[in-house]
Amino acid sequence: MGQLQVYNASAGSGKTFSLVREYLVLLLSSPRADAYREILAITFTNKAAWEMKHRILSTLESLSRGQSASGMGEQILEKTGLPPQVLWQRAGEILEAIFNDYSAFSVGTIDSFTTRLVRSFSHELHLPVGFDIVVDADQILRQAVDLLLLRAGSDGELSEMLLDFVLHNVDNGNSWDITSLLLSGARMGQEKAADEALEKLADKKIGDYLTLRRRLLRYLADVEKKVSEVGQKACRIIYQELGSDKILAGGATGIAGFFRKAAAGNVSALDPNASAVEKFLAGKYASSTATAEQKIAVGAQYQPLCALAEEIASLLETHKKSYGYAQMVLAPLSKMGVASQIGSQVDAIKQRSGVMLLSEFNQIVSRHLRQEPVPFIYEKLGERYKHYFIDEFQDTSTLQWDNIRALVYNQLAQDGSGLVVGDAKQAIYRWRGGDTRQFIDLYQRGGGLPAEQYRVENLTTNYRSGGVIVDFTNEFFTLIAPVALDETFRRVYEEGNHQTSKAPGEGFVSIRTLEGRTVEDRREPTLLAILEEIDRVTRLDGYSYRDIAVIYRSNRDGSQIAEYLSAHGIPVQSSESLLIDSSRAVRVLVAALRTLAFPDDLQARATLANYLEEKGAFSAQDPDAEKSRIITSPAAAFFEALEKFSAGKFFHREAQQLPLYECVEYLASGLSLWGQGQDAYLTAFLDLAGQFVRDISASPVALLEEWDTRRATASIPSGEAGNAVSLMTIHKAKGLEFPVTIVPFASWSISDREEVWIDIPEEEKPLEGLPVALVPLSGVKKNGLDQIYAQYQGRILADNLNLLYVALTRAKRQLHILTSTDVPGRTVGEYFGYFLGNVDIVNQDDPQGIYTYSIGQRTPAHEREETTDLFPVERWNGSPWRERLRVNLDWKKVWATPAAEAVERGNRIHRVLSDVTDAQGVDAAVSRALRTGLFPWEEAERISRAVHAVVAHPSLSQYYAAPWQGEAERELKTAQGKVLRPDRVCIDGDRAVVLDYKTGAPRAEHSAQVAEYALVLQNMGYKVEKCLLIYLNDDKIEVQAC
Template sequence: TSRVDSALADGLSSKVKSLVDYYTDGISSYNEATIVLRDIYMAAILGDVAHAVKVLTNAENSFVLADTGDMLMNVIGNDQTPFIYEKTGNEYNVFMIDEFQDTSTIQYRNFKPLLENSIAQGYNSIVAGDVKQSIYRWRNGEWSILGRLLESDFTEERVRDEPLTTNWRSLPEIVKFNNTLFTVLPGIIDRYPEFNGSLDKLADVYVNVVQSVPNDKKGGYIRIENVSSEDNDSRKKDGFKKKILSFLPEIIKQCQDDGYRASDIGILVRFKSEATEILDYLNRYSASISEDEGKRYNFNLLSADSLIVGNSDAVRFIVAAMKRIIDSDDSINRGEMLRYYHLTGLRGGGESVISFSLVGELEQKYFPLGYGEFLLSIKSRPLFTLSESIISFFGLNGEGSDVAAIGFFQDQVLKYMNENGSDLKGFIAWWEDEGSEQEIELSGEQDAIRIMTIHKAKGLQFKIVLVPFISWQFTPKTKGENFIWVLPDKEPLSIIGAFPVKYNKEMQGTGFERYYNSELWSSYLDNINLLYVAFTRAEERLYGFTFPRNKNEAGAILFSTLSASSSDLDIQTNNEMMVNLPDFLLSGGNVYEQGVKHRNSGAASAEMLLNADYPVFGGENRLRLRFSGGSLLRLDEEKGLSKAYYGTVLHDILGNIIVEDDIQGAVDSAVNDGLLPIGGAEETVEKIRKMISGPLTKEWFAPGAEVLTEPEILAGDGEIRRPDRVVIRNNQATVIDYKFGGERSEHLNQIKYYKSLLTGLGYQVKMAALWYVEQDKIVEV
């Protein structure tokens, strides 16, 4: 002890105190540096990618569409009358901006001058939104712009806040439930220890949540069940989900027994993966029910995934068959054909595993007789006819086929042909790049149960809403790639500016703590808002299921709110449009049930007239599609073709010929497109062979040159010019324009202009020629 006392007297005490002070002063900066260093390599990669994108866009004189807001903001600056709006050539005095709660800070800065100018000129503008439905923060939506910033940026005299206090969507019991739940729930969370001292209050966001209903509305029903089981498997997430899924068919059947249609039902989920689970389960259930139940109940389903045309097995089969036409030896594609053929449900006996060595044998076993010869025979047909031939031959157009997807696919085929021609390889490339991701356009009256995410449901409403998996986390993810941006305020980290770091508890006790707390509070707001959007979609009935596993999950928070006494929380619920939530708890507090189920009193919707199959018309007597108005000039086939029309057809055929070997295919395409009668095909082939056999014309269609047919050239006057043919050989260009009438002086001016355009583009023009095809005359310039 004496030695310790001696050491303390000699200055140990001050040294220890200095050491503690050094630790206390520096630990925050040390932890900040540790957090930043952990992700600095990722940030460096992001910086390199951003720099590469900037270099590329600058070189192409373009910019990333997502940067439009930043660009406008930089141009506008702080000008009160930004010139960019004046230069648009339009003048608007009044503005209405909807869904304003999802506006980003950059968007608001760009909108603000418009609003200020409108008000300054004595006009009124409207900003519509609901901060309780702000669920797009991940898209930079900022609720506080509507909640606070508008009132601070504009004087009180210039802003009038008008809450919409009447609910015209839902029945009274639904409205009372939501009024009470979303008054109590924010108040409970505001009392959480982690939000002590927070200036932001969730209750302030929900201050105007209470709504009334028109006097003529009665009824409404709510049932929320907290699923539990002694079964060990059911205590796991997958087990809980399986149990909840088993409840859904009975609820759907009960609702349809009460007079509701399938289209009156919306199933809302937090994640797309959950929508897929529900879709798969209900599809399997629908396939397993008896024929009588199948007639009595409608289990037709619509979801985002089911509306993606590329997800249709029938469409996948058609595309695989097209690929087979291009390359008949591709074993992988042949296996895909077999797989999708069975998945269409029109043929049984599909093997779960297909061995490449057995592909040929399985094709013989399952495909219609003569499939190989058939695919070869349709190779030269136009895209649309080729596709319809596949549909017909393989029986994809019968009752029970995926009519909507097949019809939409054929629409896309026609659209592609109009814009790009009948190129099978080109279509396959376009389909795989972008076409397969398009959503099938269906009538809003389609009688089917909708399955969608809560985000997609925003702005919609359903008579019956099911929320099967109320289980998402209210707290931000602390695992994985959940990054938030921080702005260090102390050197040396302040030098790097804004920086992305992973959200985790290590941020507490550092200079980043305010970002941690802000993200935590915002996450709770996001998830309360998600619950609000889901529950307020319901018009007449609301069903929900939870399987809480920890206190931060939506289900646990929901049931803790349902069991909370408003009086204990000092929250006023004596309004006639509110209820005491614990009064409606049953089954030991695991079921909340409010209201009574009534039969659907609304007028029944008219039955939809839907095609049960996809009709295909084959043979030479089928109607032929015309893709140009010029075809109207033709005469009937008994009298032959008009001279003007035949010239137009020859012009189109020549545009599809690169070398002499292409003549037959180009003529066949014209026949299949209905541009040329079948009887005239052979004569036309011989005529074209003769036309291109001359000394000059033979060179124009000889192999080994780069050939551009109707290339688009942007002229100095801003117009697009298209010479019929440009042949580039040995760095020298020959430009040719076809003519099918008499000689005119303007023809010479035209070909001279084409020559000057090519010269201006840096080409050495060897020859510019007018080819009067019918006269077999060439005029060189």
């Protein structure tokens, strides 16, 4: 029997290090070099998978060279028990085997593994042959939304449902943009819970939802009418018979207020158990200020009023549950219908286009696993994995783990093994389907395995943060967990929050509390505090801007922080600065593409004209007038201006005839957008265009529409973008570390604004025919579904504490927290207030209402270790492939003789010279020729010398400089219509000189050819002063006049 090893980790404890170490121990313990074929290692992002591969291969490479003194190498030596020489030899053999069989090296994402499973089962699942995979579901969802909107005008039922959907969202303060609302509803339909629920609603048509809506409205109106009629009777007694509510106990807010709400039909606001009602029914019916006569009058009406109150209470009791369910379901009913309709459109698009969504693969595999035995899965895969390694397990969805568990547990029964690594405290992706309860169950109870088949190891050493920071997080979360979490999640922090640091005594923590009960009250002081802290750690502690990260909860906070810091001269790298659309080069490229699709688009023309102005394309006398003229000129004149600027690298007719991706690449190159420090953004846009072309039958118009929908979110990967402060959300910061982190606005609200799917009891007649419903969590609480509410509320509280845990564990040397402890409602700020009230730490009051609590001593910066890129890319080569790839059709070169090689070299020099305008342009011409593959690198210097020799030759140099203007290979036409193309014609006013380059021995026809050129030029009115033949042979230059 095999064993499942569970690593219960914490922040900075080396989760990936431990997984890679165990992977290599298993691999190197086998005498077989191809043992990696039996191991599957999976994680959840491409970046994490790349890091895992990199660590495995780099460690193998180091070991193969006998370098086992590192921490990883020493631990592998100890765990394998192998002699060093044997370990080194095996590492080399394994590395060579992997490189020769890389496709069998199974380290990747869980999505890539699931994709392989689905492709293996494509026949059994009746999927399209050779189906394409769409990674970005929004591409298909947007098409589905567009198709739904096209039907709206002609389909009355659909129009009614969409109108109700939009009005419901507007009433709740959401956007009125119907496309974005529908897209949000469509995304909801892609979630696991929604997928299962919508499957139960698959037979529902639009008419069914509208019929149910009308039934619910009638039912609610009927209940409200019954209650209202009784309430009105009571109000007539109070205000007509008694004359006023002031003589009743409690006055307007007592029993009279209860009856007024009933009369208005406000059923939701009625509470028959309210103290005012109970007191009235108990006999306390008259006001203490009422006269004796008034008390007698009230007493006379007491029994009728009691009867009416009891009648209302009886109605409420009878309809309480059904009324609550009906109210709860009515509001989101149209959203359910929309999601169902969009789902149908998505299915139609997939079937028509032969595509599958990556996001649906887990459901497909799950359904199939219920029908097929596990060994059959291995057979279809063509491989039999014996060992499974799973990283970041806390983010695994229920479906993902169900699919993999069948394979893992099958191998555990056959002497295989499994290893999972996770940290339930860093589970922050529940909104994406992650279910951390699976990991909790695994390390606390073995996930259903017998005790001898699983082993748990807690990783308790923090290798990231200084000891002061580690001690703070230990104490903070141990203190907060019991008051913030339910039993299940509380144990996570109680059992897994006792770390020790590899740097005891180091580090610094500050907590600054800022006064202000509203977000706006706190915003300016918080921004100022961020600025002050950045100034302090850079000026006094010696840190660079790149050492600092500001980590926040919401994108809105990030935008304001970025704007504030930039206004104060602090360089920042944020999600906004990483947006592809933030690049000027990309905006120019998109404008050029738009002018090709829509030549009269003045806004796109203006963007291009501004770019041309920046590049000095307009005359210095009046650039504004010239720019305005070009923007408003006919399309032909506009494109002519672009072509003139590009110096022959861009022709709009040629661009229009190219395939879409090549067209985009051609535009970037022709407009000289590369090499302006924005190559990463251009490359990302090209990647986006390439992905779009692969997934969708694309045109420029379609690509522009796609860009308009994605420009607000499409971004380049974050990395070190110079010396700048990093700004990022908590989700983006997960897995990263920084010497200094600042966590502002650490007082966000803990809200239960969430929608959940519930089963509808069959006895609920108003909801008959509706098996499940999407309802607001707040409605669940109001309608007595306490167990469901408690379950979700527990997850919400855990989500927020986990977010805080991730934010507070990114720092290596300094952690600065900016919070507010007096914010109304339930907030994260409460946690800091509770902590500060229960611990003894240094307190410094600020006269501006800022209170700073600090732990430890401010830690200065270490000397920064400089890293060197082994393969630096000085400039991206963005030229189209037609310029980079050349097919050599000269068969003679295969059997080239020295003489033939000399001739060929002369031809190459000839080609370079045809691109030279003056002596200063030689190097650029050689570079362009080299880039297009005209000659190999090793010949570049030799050819460059030869070309320089030609333009510097005593008989020729004057013709490569002013006042002569050279025209290379310009076509001439004889009177008979024959087309001639001299190599170079030099013009100065009405004077002309002809230069023609040749290889080989001089021949009479060479002189005759040049004489023909001269004759045509004379007929054109030029005085031909000289005709020169230039022979280029084996680095020798011979000039002959003719």
